[in-house]
Amino acid sequence: MNLGVYRHELGVLSAKCFCVADLMIVSGGYSYQIKGCAGQGGFAQVFKACCDGNPDEVVALKIQKPAFPWEFYIYRQLDMRIPAKERLSFGYAHRLHLYSDYSILVSDFLANGTLQDAINSNVVLGGAMEEVLCIYYTIEMLCILEILHDARIIHGDFKPDNLLIRYARLSCLFRDDLAEDLENFRQRTGPWSEQGLSLVDWGRGIDLSLFPDQTEFIGDSRTSGFRSIQMQEKKPWKYQVSAFQDLATL
Numbered sequence: 001m002n003l004g005v006y007r008h009e010l011g012v013l014s015a016k017c018f019c020v021a022d023l024m025i026v027s028g029g030y031s032y033q034i035k036g037c038a039g040q041g042g043f044a045q046v047f048k049a050c051c052d053g054n055p056d057e058v059v060a061l062k063i064q065k066p067a068f069p070w071e072f073y074i075y076r077q078l079d080m081r082i083p084a085k086e087r088l089s090f091g092y093a094h095r096l097h098l099y100s101d102y103s104i105l106v107s108d109f110l111a112n113g114t115l116q117d118a119i120n121s122n123v124v125l126g127g128a129m130e131e132v133l134c135i136y137y138t139i140e141m142l143c144i145l146e147i148l149h150d151a152r153i154i155h156g157d158f159k160p161d162n163l164l165i166r167y168a169r170l171s172c173l174f175r176d177d178l179a180e181d182l183e184n185f186r187q188r189t190g191p192w193s194e195q196g197l198s199l200v201d202w203g204r205g206i207d208l209s210l211f212p213d214q215t216e217f218i219g220d221s222r223t224s225g226f227r228s229i230q231m232q233e234k235k236p237w238k239y240q241v242s243a244f245q246d247l248a249t250l
Helices: 015-019 070-081 082-090 115-125 131-150 179-185 190-194 240-249
Strands: 005-007 025-029 032-039 042-050 054-062 093-098 103-108 163-167 196-199
Touching: 032 054, 032 179, 070 093, 082 103, 082 131, 115 163, 131 196, 131 240
Parallel strands: 005 093
Antiparallel strands: 025 032, 032 042, 042 054, 054 103, 093 103, 163 196
């Protein structure tokens, strides 16, 4: 199986050079044309790019210093453990370009923004998200965590910034058969399987299959507002961190 990891001996790429759009990056036999910056964190920047000159093949490039292959490992575990019908609820990574001093993670680009963007847009308009929409996204988040924990993986940084919005065309969602539409909605099948949230940013992910069953963890995400009680009190935790971060999002 091709794991999609491309190793390179030397790295001379500087994150500072990405302020210019249409910059071309060539790596591992692929070319990427930078179209803009999609996000930035303490250790990584994410860029929107076209792959191999194809404007219809748009990807997200996560460029991180120092190199960080762990996130790509988690993505491949998701591929193997998450059922196909539920895989869209989790980000997908195509490949990893691994250098000695930085890495480039190539993943799907979703253009609809994050759940945090949706929350902020409502705040700007002077209101709150509609109750029915809050309920819908709450169900989505609970389903995501249930699927993820069944796969024995902990995300570790579950928050609105890391939940991308997936949209299906409205003409596909609602058809003439109301009963069929409602059943598709309840079962998250048909066109509704393309609608919802997609969990990304697996840098703090934990693969529980690598540890004995009774293992617990001690550590602090230091993410304001999303530190579980166990983290705050320096006590062991496991799935509690995900439950707390989900409730903090709500």
